[in-house]
Amino acid sequence: MAEEVLLEVEGLSKGFPGVQALKKVDFSLRSGEIHCLVGENGAGKSTFIKILSGALVPDEGVIRIFGRSYASLTPSLAIELGIQTVYQESILVSTLSVAENIFLGQERLTTHGLFHRVKTLEDARQLIASFGISLDPEELVENLSHAERQIVGILKALSREAKILILDEPTASLSAVEKKTLFEILRKITRQGVGVIYISHHLEEVFEIGNRITVLKDGAKVATHEVQAVSQELLIQEMVGRPAELFYTREKLHSSEMHHGVLEVVNLRGGVVKEASFQVHAGEIFGIGGMVGSGRTELVRLLFGLDKREGGKIVLEGQDVTPRSPLDAIAKGICLITEDRQKTGLVLVRSVKENITLASLNLGPGEILNLRREREVVRELVAKLRIVTPHIEQEVVNLSGGNQQKVVLAKWLLTNGKVYIFDEPTRGIDVGAKEEIYRLMMELVRAGKFVIMVSSDMPELIALSDRVGVMCNGRMVQILEGEAITEEKILACALGMVG
C-alpha cells in the first residue's frame, strides 16, 4: 500500500509563445508521500501543476494516474480522478460561509433536492473537528484571516476525497503556529494514503515535511532527491544553477560609516496596535517580528498614515513627522512597500514607466508632464535595479514577481524618501530576485536611510536586521539586538513568553 504509485508523468513538455515552460519533465508520486517541488519563479512549477489540475494542455508527454494513461486532463476529469489543487490565493466565495464554501459544487441536499443547511453545517463541523482545528463553519469567509482562508481551501479539497493533493505555496501567509497545524493535517492525510505535491520557496519547510524533493530549473527537471540524502546547500545550488550562500549574509556597517539621525516612534497607538515605541538609527535595518495578527502590518499602516491614530507620534531627526495620510507621509519622506504588490503596490494594467513615476507625480513642478525626462529617469532606474522588461511601456502585469517587486522599489526610490518601510519584502519571490532585493535594501542602508522591515521569514528577519522589535497582541514587547537575535528568542517573545 505504502509504495503504490499514484501518479507518474513522463516527458511532459509545454511551450508558450517565446518560452518553453516545461521540457520533458518526469515525475512520480507515491501513495502516502509528500513530494516537494522547488525551483525559482519561472522554473515551471506553476505550469506543471496547472497541467495536472487540467487547466493547461501539455504539448507532449504522458500522465499516468492509477495505471491509466492520459495525454491531457480537463479540470473535471482531474477532480474525478481525485486530484485537488489548492492555489496560493485560494479561490473562495467570500460572501458564503465556511461550510457553504467547503461543499460548494457538492451541496448537501434534502430529499426534495433543496439545500440542506443543517447537514451542511454538521458535515463541515465534523470535517473541521477531524483535523483538530478550531473554525466556525457558519462564519462568512470574508471575515476570515488570510491563513484561515488557506485552511478552508485545503478542507474544501480534502472534502472531495482527494487522492492527490497539490498545494501551491500553502504557507506563504501562515504564522509559525498555523504552519504547524497545516503540517499536522498533511501528516494525517498522508497516513491515510493520500499523495501530496507540495510547492514551496521555503527550504526549511521542505526539509521538515517532505519525503522527496524534485528541483526544477528553467522548465527542466534537475534532480529528484530523497530528503535524507540532500543538503540545503545542494538544493539551492541546483535551483540557482550556481553555488549560493545558505542565507544572505549581510555586511554590517563600520561605526565610521554610521549615520547619526534617529527616527523615534513614541507610544504609537491605534486599532489593533495598543502600544509601540522604538528608535531606528539612520543606516540600520530595524526588523519587526511577530505572529500573523500581532499588529505588525497595522503598525506599519500607522507609520504610513493609513489607519486612524489614537495617540503617539513619530519624530524624525527632531521634527514631528506624524503623517495624517499616505500623501502626507510621502511628503514627509516616509515610504511603504506593501505586503501585496499585486493588490496594493502596482497598477498592473499600466506600464513599468507609469508605475515607477506614480508616487513622484507630486514632486514635479506642475501639471504638465515632461515625458522625455520621465523616460530618462525610468530607464536609469530600470538599468540600476536590473528590471527585466522588453521596454518601459510594458504592462507590469506581464512581469515576473521579482521584477514586479523591483518596479515597486523603483517607484519609492524615485521619491527619494528618508524612511523605507518594507512589509514582507520578498514574499513569493525566487531566490535570485530575493538577493537582489536585499542588495537594494543594503544600498538604502549605506545611503543613510531609515529602513524598517516586517517579515515572517525568520532567516530573512535574522540575517538582515540590526535589531528586531517583536510584536505580541498589539504591543512591541521586546527589542532584540546583536547576538540576542535568534529564532528561539523571537518566537518566545512573539508567543508572549517574555519575563
Next chain:
Amino acid sequence: MQVGMKRSVFANQSFFLFLLIAVMSGVTAFFNPAFFTLQNWLNILNQNAVLGIVAAGATLVMISGNFDISVGSLVGFSTTFAASLVVKGSPVAVAVFWGLVMAILGCALNGVIIARTRTPSFIMTLATRSIYYGFALIVTGGMTQSLGGKFATLGRGTTFGIHNPIFFFLGVYLLLFLLLRYTRTGRRIYAVGGNEEAAFLSGVNTQKVKILVYLMNGAFVGLASMVLLSRLGSALPSTGSGLELRAIAAVVIGGVPLTGGKGSALGTFLGVILMGLISNVLNLLNISAYYQEIAIGIIIAIAIIVSNLGKMRQR
C-alpha cells in the same frame, strides 16, 4: 524584444478599429462612389458631434473605473432648462450659461457623492438619472420648449463652409488627447482606474481625482447639450435619452475595459466614427434604419471579443 513590440501593435484596439473602418469604407465606396467625398465625411463628423463630445466625457469617467448613466437625463435637463429661460425672455447667452452650469452641477454632484460615500457609480448615477429627468419634467411641465429660431449658429451654422459642431467635436478630442497624455491629472485618472488602492498608497488623492473626472464630464455634457439644443431649436425632457448608452458603447468599442485603467482619446474617437459610419454606410447602401441597431450591436460584440482575445489565448 521585437516580439513584444509587434504583439503590442496588433493587440492595440485603435489599430484594429482603424482597419475595420478602412475595410468598411473600401466596401462602401465600391458600391457607392458618393461615400468618398469630403462632404460625406464632414456629414459623418457633424452628425456624430454630440455623441462624440459626450463620449469624450464618458472616456474619462470609464478610464477612472466608473460610469455615468445620468448623462442622457442631464442633457434633457440642461437643454430644457436653457430653452425654458429663452422662452421666458432671457437673453440667449444667459440661458446657455445656466444650461452649462446645470450640466456641470449635475455631474459634479454625481462625482462628489460617489467619491465621498464610495458607492458604486453605476447605481448612484442610476438614481440621479431619475432625479435629473424629474427636474426636466418639472421645468417643462412636459411641454416642448421652442427657441423660436434663436440660438441657431452654434449647431447649424458654418465657418469656412464647415459645420460648427465639427470644430467642437475635434477640439474636444484634442483636449482629451492632451489631458490623458501630457498631464499629471491624466496619469492619475489611469492609475485610479487601474488600481485605486495602489494609487492611494502612492499618494494620489483618489477622491479629488474622481470628483475632477466628473466635473470635466459635466463640462463635456454641457457643451454637447448646447450644441444639441442649438441644432434642434427646441428641447424636450427626453432630448438626449439613450445618449449615455451610445456613448458607453463608443468608449467600449474604443478599447476602454469596463474595469477602467486603459483607453485613449484616439480609441474613443475611432469608436464614435465607427458607430457613425455604420449608420452612414447602411444609408448609402439603402438598407433600412431598422438594421442599423442590429449592426451596431454586432460591432460592439465584435469589439469586446477582439479586446478579450489576448486573455483567451493565455489559456
